[in-house]
Amino acid sequence: MNDMTPTREQREAKLEGMGCKRKRVEDIRFTQGRGQYVDDVKLPGMLHGDFVRSPYAHARVKSINTEKALKVPGVLAVITAETLKTVNLAWMPTLAGDVQMVLADGKVLFQNQEVAFVVATDRYTADDGINAVEVEYEQLEPQIDPFTAMDPGAPVLREDLTGKNTGAHGPRKHHNHIFEWTVGDKDLTDAAFRKADVTIKEMISYHRTHPSPLETCQSLCSFDKIKGELTIYGTFQAPHVVRTVVALIAKIPEHKIHVIAPDIGGGFGNKVGVYPGYVCSAVASIVTGKPVKWVEDRIENLTSTSFARDYHMTTEIAATKEGKVTGLRVHVLADHGAFDACADPSKWPAGFMNIVTGSYDFPVAHLAVDGVYTNKAPGGVAYRCSFRVTEAAYCIERAMDILAQKLGMDPAELRLKNFIKAEQFPYQSALGWEYDSGDYHTAMKQMMEKVDYAGLRKEQAEKREAFRRGETREIMGLGVSFFTEIVGAGPSKNCDILGIAMFDSCEIRLHPTGSGVARVGTKSQGQGHETTWAQIIATEIGIPADDITVEEGNTDTAPYGLGTYGSRSTPVAGAAIAMAARKIKAKAQMIAAYKLEVHEDDLEWDIDGFRVKGLPEKVLGMKDICWIAYNAPPPGMEPGLEAVSYYDPPNMTYPFGAYLCVMDIDVDTGVYKVRRFYALDDCGTRINPMIIEGQVHGGLTEAFAIAMGQEIRYDDTGNVMSGSFMDFFIPTAVETPKWETDFTVTPSPHHPIGAKGVGESPNVGGVPCFSNAVNDAFSFLGSTHIQMPHDYWRNWQAAKALGVVG
Ligand code: PCD
Ligand SMILES: [Cu+]
CATH class of the missing domain: 3.30.365.10 (Aldehyde oxidase/xanthine dehydrogenase, molybdopterin binding domain)
Known part of the structure; x- marks a missing residue:
C-alpha cells in the first residue's frame, strides 16, 4: 500500500x-x-388569465354581462360557468369527496370566490377586462360562525346538496353539516369519566390560518390541437396526481398529458389542492388555442386558496388524583368553509386527528368530529403538519397543561408520569394507531437537563413573588411541549387520494x-x-x-x-x-x-x-x-x-420531540419576548443534519408566526380582514427568536434506513410550546386557557380580564 x-x-x-x-x-x-419557476416559463404566443371575484360572502349571481369586457382591446375571451358547462367542468371534485364550483354557478359562497376568467394578451389587459365585466348580485345572509352553522334557522349555503342526507363520509344532520366522524370506544370512555378523581374540560380553538408560501399558486397550460396533447406547468406538490385527475375529469388520455412542476418557491401544503385557476387556464388554452398562464397575487392566495386549521376542540381528560390519565374525550367542530376541499387521504375526513392521544398512555379515548359549511374560503390543508396532526398535538398538549394546573403538578412531571414507555413500542393507541418506535423519557429528560428546567422553574417562582409584591410588571412563562407526529402516508391499505394508493x-x-x-x-x-x-x-x-x-x-x-x-x-x-x-x-x-x-x-x-x-x-x-x-x-x-x-410502507413513522420555550410578557403592553427556545427532535436515522436543522428552524418560525399572531380573520359579514401581509403576520429575521436545536436518534424499525420525517415536526411541536408558554405565564393569575393567536393586543386583553391591568 x-x-x-x-x-x-x-x-x-x-x-x-x-x-x-x-x-x-x-x-x-x-x-x-x-x-426556474412557473412564472419564468414563457411560451410563444402565451396569453394571461385573471379572475373576476366576488365582493360578497354569500350572494345570488343574477347575471354576468361580458360584452364590455370583450370589447377591451387585447381581451380574447371571458370564461364563465356557462362556458365551463359546455365541457362539463363548471364544478370539479375536491380531494375530500365533495364538489366545488370552478366558477360561480348561480351563487357565490365566499368573498373572493372565482366568478369569471378573463383571458388577454397580457396581465394588465386582463385586469382591465375584469373591471369591465358586469356582475349583478343579490346579497344573501352569510353564515360566518361555525358554532351557529347547524342552528335550525341557519341560511342554506349549499343549494346543490338540497335533499342529500348523506355525503362522502356518511349521514348529514343539517343542511350545513358535512360529516360526522367518530373513533374510539364511547362507552368505555364515558365510564372512565364517571370513575375519575379529577377531570378537566376546555374548548381549545385552533384558529384559521394560511400557509402563504413566497411563490403563490400558478399554472401555465398549453393545448396542442394537432397532437391532442395538454402540457401543464404548475406549482404542484403532487404532479402525478394532477395528471391522473386531469385524465379522469377532462377525458384526455393520460399519456397525452404532460405535467411539469419546475422549481417551487415553498409549498407548505398550499400547493396540494386543485384550484379553479388550474382548470380555467387549461380550458382557456383549449378555447383559444394558445398557451394560457395564471398567476395568483398575494391577496388572492391568502383569501381563496387553501386555508389551514379552523378546528374548535372541546377537550376533556379524566385522571386519578395522582395524575395518571385514564380517559380522553374530544369533540371537534371543524369549519371547512364553502366546500369541503380538505387535502387528506380519502378515508380520513378529519385527517389523522385520532393521533390526539399524543405521547401518553391513555387506556381509553373517544373522538368525534363534525364538519360544517360556512361562507369562507374552502381548503383545509396541512400547513406543515401531516393531516390535522398539529391540531391534535395542540389539543392534547394544551389539555395536559390544564390538567397539570388543576392537579397542582408540574407539567413536565405530569408528562413523564404518563408517557408511553420505551418498552411498550410498537404501541397500540386507544384510537387505532400503531406507534413504530420511541423513547420519550430519554428525550424529555435530556431537554430538562439541557435547559436547566428546575432552575428556570425556581426563577419563575421568584419572579411571581416579585410581581405580587409589585416590584415588576413582567411575568415569565415556561412552555413545555412533547409531541408525537405521524408521517409517511401511507400504507395503501388505508391511505389513498381519490382511490390513488399512496405508495x-x-x-x-x-x-x-x-x-x-x-x-x-x-x-x-x-x-x-x-x-x-x-x-x-x-x-x-x-x-x-x-x-x-x-x-x-x-x-x-x-x-x-x-x-x-x-x-x-x-x-x-x-x-x-x-x-x-x-x-x-x-x-x-x-x-x-x-x-x-x-x-x-x-x-x-x-x-x-x-x-x-x-x-x-x-x-x-x-x-x-x-x-x-x-x-x-x-x-x-x-x-x-x-x-x-x-x-408501499407497512406503517407510518412516528417522529417525536421535546420542546421548551421561555417567554417574558409585559402585562401593561402585552409585549412578549421569547428569551429561549429549545427544540429536541427525534426523526430516526438522520440523512443530512444541516438540512434537518434548516427544516427545524423553518418549522419553528412558522409555529411562532401561527401561535403569536398569524390569522385569517373574517368580520360578521364575511369580509376577510387579513388579506395581505400588512395584516397577516409573517415574521422577519427581526421578530424571529433564536433557535437551539438538539436531537436523539430512535430509528424506525420498519423503514429500510430507519428514517422518519422531520419537516413538519417543528410546527406540530412548536405551536403548543409557544401557547403553553403564554398560558403558563398567566396561569398564576387564575386563567386556565387563553385562545391563540397570542399577539400583543390579546396578551394585554388577557391581563385586563385577569384584573392585573386597569
Ligand atoms: N431523518 C431525516 C428526515 C428528513 N430529512 C430531510 O429533511 C427534508 C424534509 O423531509 P421530510 O420530513 O420527509 O419532508 P418532505 O416530505 O420532504 O417535505 C414535506 C414537508 O416539508 C416542509 N419543509 C419545507 N421546507 C421548505 N424549504 N419549503 C417547503 O415548502 C416546506 N414544506 C414543509 C411541509 S408543509 Mo405539508 O405540505 O403542509 O403537508 S409537509 C412539508 C428532506 O430534505 C429530507 O431529506 C433528513 O435529512 N433526515
Ligand atoms: Cu394538519
Whole structure:
C-alpha cells in the first residue's frame, strides 16, 4: 500500500452519504437567481388569465354581462360557468369527496370566490377586462360562525346538496353539516369519566390560518390541437396526481398529458389542492388555442386558496388524583368553509386527528368530529403538519397543561408520569394507531437537563413573588411541549387520494463511467431533495452523491409517485430510494463475484465496492462495476445497471420531540419576548443534519408566526380582514427568536434506513410550546386557557380580564 491509497475515512467522506452535512446542491442555482419557476416559463404566443371575484360572502349571481369586457382591446375571451358547462367542468371534485364550483354557478359562497376568467394578451389587459365585466348580485345572509352553522334557522349555503342526507363520509344532520366522524370506544370512555378523581374540560380553538408560501399558486397550460396533447406547468406538490385527475375529469388520455412542476418557491401544503385557476387556464388554452398562464397575487392566495386549521376542540381528560390519565374525550367542530376541499387521504375526513392521544398512555379515548359549511374560503390543508396532526398535538398538549394546573403538578412531571414507555413500542393507541418506535423519557429528560428546567422553574417562582409584591410588571412563562407526529402516508391499505394508493417510487440508472441519475415520485418545494436523495444512494451503493443527479416533478420522466406533503417523502420515497439502490447493489454483487472469481457469498460490502472476505486486496469498486455492467457483463446477464422500486410502507413513522420555550410578557403592553427556545427532535436515522436543522428552524418560525399572531380573520359579514401581509403576520429575521436545536436518534424499525420525517415536526411541536408558554405565564393569575393567536393586543386583553391591568 502506498501513501496515496485513501483511508477508509477518506473514502467514506468522499461519498458525502447519510449523516454528512452536505451543502444543498440546489442552492447553487437558487442563490444566484437561476431557479426556474412557473412564472419564468414563457411560451410563444402565451396569453394571461385573471379572475373576476366576488365582493360578497354569500350572494345570488343574477347575471354576468361580458360584452364590455370583450370589447377591451387585447381581451380574447371571458370564461364563465356557462362556458365551463359546455365541457362539463363548471364544478370539479375536491380531494375530500365533495364538489366545488370552478366558477360561480348561480351563487357565490365566499368573498373572493372565482366568478369569471378573463383571458388577454397580457396581465394588465386582463385586469382591465375584469373591471369591465358586469356582475349583478343579490346579497344573501352569510353564515360566518361555525358554532351557529347547524342552528335550525341557519341560511342554506349549499343549494346543490338540497335533499342529500348523506355525503362522502356518511349521514348529514343539517343542511350545513358535512360529516360526522367518530373513533374510539364511547362507552368505555364515558365510564372512565364517571370513575375519575379529577377531570378537566376546555374548548381549545385552533384558529384559521394560511400557509402563504413566497411563490403563490400558478399554472401555465398549453393545448396542442394537432397532437391532442395538454402540457401543464404548475406549482404542484403532487404532479402525478394532477395528471391522473386531469385524465379522469377532462377525458384526455393520460399519456397525452404532460405535467411539469419546475422549481417551487415553498409549498407548505398550499400547493396540494386543485384550484379553479388550474382548470380555467387549461380550458382557456383549449378555447383559444394558445398557451394560457395564471398567476395568483398575494391577496388572492391568502383569501381563496387553501386555508389551514379552523378546528374548535372541546377537550376533556379524566385522571386519578395522582395524575395518571385514564380517559380522553374530544369533540371537534371543524369549519371547512364553502366546500369541503380538505387535502387528506380519502378515508380520513378529519385527517389523522385520532393521533390526539399524543405521547401518553391513555387506556381509553373517544373522538368525534363534525364538519360544517360556512361562507369562507374552502381548503383545509396541512400547513406543515401531516393531516390535522398539529391540531391534535395542540389539543392534547394544551389539555395536559390544564390538567397539570388543576392537579397542582408540574407539567413536565405530569408528562413523564404518563408517557408511553420505551418498552411498550410498537404501541397500540386507544384510537387505532400503531406507534413504530420511541423513547420519550430519554428525550424529555435530556431537554430538562439541557435547559436547566428546575432552575428556570425556581426563577419563575421568584419572579411571581416579585410581581405580587409589585416590584415588576413582567411575568415569565415556561412552555413545555412533547409531541408525537405521524408521517409517511401511507400504507395503501388505508391511505389513498381519490382511490390513488399512496405508495412512492424511485428509479436509479447508473451510467457506464460510474455516475447516474435518480428519478423520484416526490417533488421538493425547497426541502432539498436533490441533496438528500443522492446521499441515501451514496451510502447504499458507494457512488459519491455529487455523481448522482436527482430529478423530480416531470410526469414524463419520473416514476409514478404521490408527491411531497405530510412529511411523507423520507418515510415513503426515501425507502423506495434505498430499495432501488439495493436492487442495483444485488446485481453489482453478481458482477463482482464473476469478476473476482468467487461465490457471491464470499463477498462483503466495503464503503464503495465489494471485497473478498479475508482477502483485503481483492476488491472491485462500484465505479468499475458500472463499466463492466454495460461493456463486459457476465455471460447470460443483461447489460445495464438500473433499478426501480415502488414502495408501499407497512406503517407510518412516528417522529417525536421535546420542546421548551421561555417567554417574558409585559402585562401593561402585552409585549412578549421569547428569551429561549429549545427544540429536541427525534426523526430516526438522520440523512443530512444541516438540512434537518434548516427544516427545524423553518418549522419553528412558522409555529411562532401561527401561535403569536398569524390569522385569517373574517368580520360578521364575511369580509376577510387579513388579506395581505400588512395584516397577516409573517415574521422577519427581526421578530424571529433564536433557535437551539438538539436531537436523539430512535430509528424506525420498519423503514429500510430507519428514517422518519422531520419537516413538519417543528410546527406540530412548536405551536403548543409557544401557547403553553403564554398560558403558563398567566396561569398564576387564575386563567386556565387563553385562545391563540397570542399577539400583543390579546396578551394585554388577557391581563385586563385577569384584573392585573386597569
Ligand atoms: N431523518 C431525516 C428526515 C428528513 N430529512 C430531510 O429533511 C427534508 C424534509 O423531509 P421530510 O420530513 O420527509 O419532508 P418532505 O416530505 O420532504 O417535505 C414535506 C414537508 O416539508 C416542509 N419543509 C419545507 N421546507 C421548505 N424549504 N419549503 C417547503 O415548502 C416546506 N414544506 C414543509 C411541509 S408543509 Mo405539508 O405540505 O403542509 O403537508 S409537509 C412539508 C428532506 O430534505 C429530507 O431529506 C433528513 O435529512 N433526515
Ligand atoms: Cu394538519
